[in-house]
Amino acid sequence: MLYLALTVTSAGSIERPMRRAYSTIVSASLAPVLIMGACLVLAMSPTLVPSELSGLVRYGPFLLAMFGGVIGWWFNRGRAVFVMLLLLVCYWLLVGNGAEFQPDGLAFLRIATLYLIPVNLLILGFTAERGVLNPRGIARMLILGLQIFVMLMLAGQPDVGSALYHLLDTRFFASTGILNAMPHPAMILSVLAVILLLIRYKPLETSFAAAIIAITVATVMGPGAIQYGYLAATAVVLAGLAQEAWRMAFVDDLTGLAGRRALGHAMAELGSQYTIAMLDVDHFKKFNDTYGHDVGDIVLKKVARELARVGGGGKAFRYGGEEFTVVFAGRSAEKSYEPLDALRKRIAENKITVPEKNKTVSVTISVGLSERDEDETDPWGVLKRADQKLYDAKQSGRNRISS
Missing domain, CATH: 3.30.70.270 (Reverse transcriptase/Diguanylate cyclase domain)
Structure with missing residues (x-):
């Protein structure tokens, strides 16, 4: 005779998973909230940063992205490596002097990042981890490279860059202030991506959502806040990667219990x-x-x-x-x-x-x-x-x- 155990029908059994999910969301969101809060304070009061550290703030996103990429590679987290490379390239497009591009082409590159980041992070948040040095992991890197290559090629064509810029810089209605700070389709796409990623309530996916929020807020605040937005974005993904590494080491994947x-x-x-x-x-x-x-x-x-x-x-x-x-x-x-x-x-x-x-x-x-x-x-x-x-x-x- 075979026997076993479990209850799934009572109201309490429904509420308990909800409470556990809420607890997981809070835990996974704590580090991103603290990081973004600190960067927001610095962006609003840049004088808090000593002049000796201004270079560290400017180049911090590059350093964190490279460090996070190495850590992600070490733990075979291909999605994290992809995101760090994406943030690094997009930040370079924003802070680079753009001497090789016409003004319209440079404007197109910078506005395109507002679409590129939420789309890629949303897709990665809903795809399985495939590692780094394997056919699927390499394919992801090639896809990123192809996206950047196409963007650069289009930006190098003045007429094309200008047309694409005006296409991406769409406003559905006349607005001022926050609603006019970035294209409305990009704003809607970012909000949708954040909501869907937070529903996943996993550390790495939560960090992706936080990265989108950081970059969106920085864009709304203006060019002076961009470096702080990317500093927060790379830092929260690095924190999410650390939480993911902890989960791999201490949590049993099948049952969700401590291992x-x-x-x-x-x-x-x-x-x-x-x-x-x-x-x-x-x-x-x-x-x-x-x-x-x-x-x-x-x-x-x-x-x-x-x-x-x-x-x-x-x-x-x-x-x-x-x-x-x-x-x-x-x-x-x-x-x-x-x-x-x-x-x-x-x-x-x-x-x-x-x-x-x-x-x-x-x-x-x-x-x-x-x-x-x-x-x-x-x-x-x-x-x-x-x-x-x-x-x-x-x-x-x-x-x-x-x-």
Whole structure:
């Protein structure tokens, strides 16, 4: 008989993912907000920047873009490398002296960046990561190069550059102030791109949205703010790349729980009292063999959602495969038992649907629980005992807690 776990139908189960999504948005947006706020203050009060550092502000976007490109290359984040190259080139087009272009051609290049950046960042925000040194990653770089090449070729033709400038510099209605600071199609495109990227609520995508906001705000403020806009844009993408690297290292992609590396850090910070639980999904191999790995992944995700709200101060981690760990810092085994038992019952009482088989199945978990002894110094020893208790729970019939 096969058993497993999960609940998806209650109103609470809908609200909890929404709260987690909101928390993720806030977390991913904090660094961009701080960076853009600082750059906005500097743009409004340029005298705050000492004259000795004015060159650093002017060339900062170049430095950050190159540094971010190297970091993105190191972590094989091709999208970040692409964005940094795009920002670097667009900033060069804006701050370069433009001696090789006619005024209309130079104006076309500068207005074209207002379309080029949101379009590319929006597309990248909704495409999968493909790395750098592979056919798809190289293809992206070639596409960027082609876009820049076409722009430069068109800008080199005075009549063409002038015609394209007037085409891109469209206003849908007579306006003044902010609404007249940039072309209306570019403004609408930027707002749409920001909204769609924020819906993704992932660190790198959020940084793309913040970069668009920074450049749009700088454009509205005027030419004197452009360097601060690009400084903020490159800085927020670099911050998003750092958050993405952290997520790769510490968060399990499938379940969204903290991973094995994060567990190691949590274990190192435990105090004098704690309890560790090891648990896994009963008969999971048989479940995979019967229904397929895709359905097995769905089960793990749903179990992980329940684990994320285990209660009792417990912190859940994916240990590996179908095994999970819950750490209760500052709590005894007796106090940790109740939230774990409630978790076990919630999982056992709910079913999942297997569409291909047109049937529903139950899922259960077995749990091993161990508390730190007074003279014990190694938390991994406590985890090992919890793992043995997990084995005892399975030997005793599964769908139970052994402590």
